[in-house]
Amino acid sequence: MYQKILVAYHGNSTRHSALHECLRILPANASAHVHVLVVVDPPPTPVVSELGTFVEATYEADRQIAEDRVRQEAFGACSMLREHGLDSTLHVECGDPVQSIADLVDTLGIELVIIGHSRQKPFALRWWRGATDAILVEKIRCSLLVAADPEPHRKRST
Numbered sequence: 001m002y003q004k005i006l007v008a009y010h011g012n013s014t015r016h017s018a019l020h021e022c023l024r025i026l027p028a029n030a031s032a033h034v035h036v037l038v039v040v041d042p043p044p045t046p047v048v049s050e051l052g053t054f055v056e057a058t059y060e061a062d063r064q065i066a067e068d069r070v071r072q073e074a075f076g077a078c079s080m081l082r083e084h085g086l087d088s089t090l091h092v093e094c095g096d097p098v099q100s101i102a103d104l105v106d107t108l109g110i111e112l113v114i115i116g117h118s119r120q121k122p123f124a125l126r127w128w129r130g131a132t133d134a135i136l137v138e139k140i141r142c143s144l145l146v147a148a149d150p151e152p153h154r155k156r157s158t
Contacts, residue, residue, distance in 0.1 A: 001026075002112040002143075006035045008101055009074050018116035019077050021147035029085035036081070036090050037104060038074040039097040040067045067092060102139040114145045 007022050019036075026032055040063070071092050081088040093100040101113060115136070137144050 001030065001032065003032050004035070004108060004110050004112075005032055006037055006101065006104055006108070006110045006113045007077070008037050008039070008097065008113065008115045009077050016116070017147040018114045019080065021116075021145060022081070022114050023084055025145075026084075026086060032086065034081050034086050034088045035104065035108060035110065036074055036077050036088055037101060038070045038090070038092050039100045040070055040092065040094045063094065067094065098136050098139055101136060105140045105142055110140075110142050112143045112145060113140060114147055117146045117148050 002025075005022060005026070007018050009018060022034060026034075071090070074090055074092070078088040078090050091104060101115075104110060105113060113136070
């Protein structure tokens with residue numbers, strides 16, 4: 001069984017699929033430690049003007065608001081893991097998600113990364129533009145589990 005797991009948690013429905021997949025593969029009260037990573041997209045780069053301090057203050061305030069919002073959401077994820085008897089640690093980073101995940105994998109000795117995958121974009125669009133998943137698999141040196149978000153309104157054939 002994996003002992004060090006990283007759940008990449010971000011602000012859409014894929015956060016739920018990654019977290020729920022983690023709970024599916026780990027029995028309650030497992031000895032594994034789950035690291036929950038939230039990566040905040042930095043706000044657009046500020047444009048320096050004559051009033052540079054005003055622009056810089058706005059940039060920092062926007063970044064802090066975004067970070068506080070996702071930290072609050074991810075705190076709930078850690079609470080859910082603890083309710084299932086799992087140890088967890090929250091990490092909040094600002095920047096490129098792929099690089100943030102790769103850095104934590106190396107630093108913490110992560111054995112499994114779980115990310116969510118959304119089906120909201122058409123398949124052709126994901127294929128031609130490339131995917132974060134494909135880039136990530138080349139950067140990390142551990143197993144990667146892609147938790148698919150169930151298709152909405154999917155009908156089962158009987």
